[in-house]
Amino acid sequence: MTEATTAAPVEKSELEKRFPDAVKADARPGYAGFLVDTSKLIEVATALRDEMGYDYLSSVTAVDYYSDAPNAENFIEVVYHFYKSTGGGALELKVQTPRENSTVPSLTPLYAGADFQEREAYDLYGVNFEGHPDQRRILMWEGFAGYPMRKDWKEAYFEEEVKPFKNRWPEGQVYRIEDRNPFNKNNAYPQGFDPTGFKETDDPKLYEVLEKAAREYSEDIDTEQVVVNLGPQHPSTHGVFRMAVRLDGETIVALKPVMGYLHRNHEKIGERNTWTMNMPFTDRLDYLSSMSNNFGYALAVEKLMGDKAAPPERAEYIRVIMAELTRISNHLWAIGFLLNDLGAFFTPALYAIVERELILDIFEATTGSRMMCNYFRFGGVARDLPEGVLEKIKSLVTERLPRKIDELDIYLSENELVRSRSEGIGVITPEEAIAFSTAGPVLRASGVPYDVRRADPYSIYDRFKFDVTVRQHGDVYDRYMIRIDEMRQSLQILNQALKDLPGGEIMNGKNPYQVRVPAGESYGRVEGPKGELGFYIVSNGKGNPARYHVRAPSFINLTVLEKMCVGQKVADVVVNLGSIDIVLGEVDR
Amino acid sequence: MTETNPTVNSAGYEVPPELRQNVAITTLDKIWNMGRRYSVWPMMFGLACCAIEMICTAASRYDLARFGMEVMRPSPRQSDLMIVSGTVTKKMIPQIVRLYNQMPEPKYVLAMGACASGGGPFKEGYNVVSGVDQYVPVDVYVPGCPPTPQALLHGLMKLQEKIDSESITQVRWYGKEDIPAIPVPLLGPDLIDPRDNELIKQETSKKPAAPAAAPAAPAPAAEAAS
């Protein structure tokens, strides 16, 4: 368990001293960080960035404090998590705004990485970010009625406020919920809405923004430019993702990602679920690396639960082993499909998938499912390694995988065609990488040695010797190479963990089907294969989270996509996207 | 061939007794179906987690090529089978219907996983469509979350079974009438299925039963609860 989330006390007083009337420590029990006056937010954030070294804005999200009790104090709170790119714990700022006409100054001009996250808060909570350069809905479409994440917004299939639903037992007469909806569908319309002659507007603002961006790129717009929409069904978008691209000949002058095609309302459902129920749902975030998602969520909840959920030694080791195996299998997949995007159609991917399948065999034997592992519990893991699995892991880690990673390296890294397609493409400087809040391989390929496992160690990562891999050029080739380097480091961690794996219990106490989590907030973050994966949860002491937010690395890494692509050829878009390694389940949630 | 495809001769239509000797049609069907069942080209089209298992099915270990299905076409114009692999969202369904309309006949749809079949674990979500079959006709459903590659292969074999049971004289795409395209849903305040227009009008003009919902929350909770 790490206790490093709260900033050192020096900074605390420093910030409060600096802004005596604008900043005060958050005194609610279980909460940390500072409440900032809305009007002073920009000032405080600027000081944080320029003077105190908090240059990395990791997560921005909104929380709806709402209750329909009379005299309840209802407001929306926007929560920011800042870090130093040199390492250390978080500094948390919060601003509060009324639920009607919620307005908060935008931090996007200061921290470019806030862009999509603020748009998300606008989309789902209706918080207006003043000064945001491009405030549009991001996950839902323009014209959708209401702000769905607000607590008083109910979906068409709404049954009850929280799970478990009362009608499932003991008189559980089965029904399909669609049969109880007048349209037999998951739809509901505002009063008096008439669909006859309804015309869909295909997001006109998007094209306005594209044009504006094109003008910024070059003043002379005499040449004929075309807008091309790549996706949402496009073989190279790794799922349902769309890029609106403005082209001058073959050169990209503006690009806007459009997402939400896989928005599955993870957070809304997550706030209705009990704490335990969320675990299998986290599997479906980044479905290529479910173990890491489990890890992040378990950490966040365990932090709130305190000592009674501290996992025993053996469980910690198993967690690390599983997380590192996941990283390897994820990177294998990422490399395979990056090469696919480069035009090496399927052969590298096939070789990589063989190794991934062997790792999935391990997951299947241990957890019961190849992809949706649902393996972590609060205070341990679900079950011990079955017979023979440990030997299998050992044989893979010591004998096969190192050989195969080397083979992949020989196979691809020196290939002149790969190099000419990827070197110098999509360059991101270290400053940009930090400003855009990129994480994981994207950040490290740009020369920033930031790895949560080292910068803010969690679990037992402080016991292992490994290098934080860094590459200096920040181009596609380096983002490819860094994944190979990382796999090697993971093997190193695995070797140590397998050697030291102790015996003993795998759960701290019983594994109850309902847990109580003390009131408060917590932010648990892990270094997932895609980057920093964070879970921000707020508990009000009940059986369900009051707020459940996922800081999805591939979502935030996408903020930098435009920067990568502008000025390059259209064929490079696909490669740049592949080098970020997105998973749509996590981007759209 | 007769042993491997016993279903062909009893495939849903009666041969009149006086024609029992005449096996020309069934034989043609058999050849026709054999050609089709071993060259189903799926569309390269993945939605969510299930898509990963679909790719695994096509890859090293399970090798879809053994079924003649390895040619994943990125274009709907060249594909016969749409594997709906993952959660269908309201934002995506217009695209899916459009793609379906663009596929040439004969075309098949396989709903892979709980989500595509009936909504799946995310069914209650506000942006999730409860099953792709609310918009496009589905031929085979493969349950599971996610179905393992072998389960998907089993589903594909079921599809082959279905293809086997079809007869050239009966299939819809050689019929006289045009097959109408499925109207593409629109993204309004919520997803609008043009086929439901009348119903929507009726429902939204009703007086709200309970005290009116807050203006910020237009979703009629009362309707869902009724």
Place this chain on the structure above:
Amino acid sequence: MYGLGILKGMWVTLTHFIDSYVEDIKWLGRNRYYSKEGIQHRRSKDTKGIFTVQYPEEKLPVPEEFRFVPFLVYDVDEEGNKHDRCTSCGICAKVCPPQCIWIVRTEDPVTKRPVPEPVDFFIDVDICMNCGYCAEYCPFDAIKMDHDYEMASFDRHAEHIFNKEKLSKPASYYAGIRPTNYNREETLKAEEAAKKAAAAAAKAAAAAAKPADGAAAGSTPAQ
């Protein structure tokens, strides 16, 4: 030299190509395909060459922990009567994340006490996320995760809500697919039963030894 990297890469693919034949020759006389040890070899760390498992002729064996859709376990007594292990306690319905379990419990018409065996039990497999929570938290080992994944169908409306009849499978089936788990649970149960018996015996002995308190002690177990 330009092109060396490409040649190296091609060399790798060539070795993969050759390996598939070398492997087949090495396995001459033994069955690399369509045999248990062949499949086992292909999923071991030494696998080389052809990696494909040719479903449906050969199927990858699923591990014991494998989970697909849940099923209900019933015991069969000597007379061949079926007894559901399920006591309709409702824990699985409460813990199921997408809430896809429906349980109908009844009352005894005379005593008005709930009858343990459920009248009906439904799982909507179009919602079930195969998470395994129901099996994990069921205190009576009455619901377990199945290994049967071949369930594709042509019609979901008729077939995809499983009722009790469709869900129920005998304990012997469970013992067959998950032998380790089954044996562990059975030993636990036996131990517990033994403990209980011992405790009861001790109590009875104590009651017999203290005839004065006999009435009080005797009434406790009866409750």
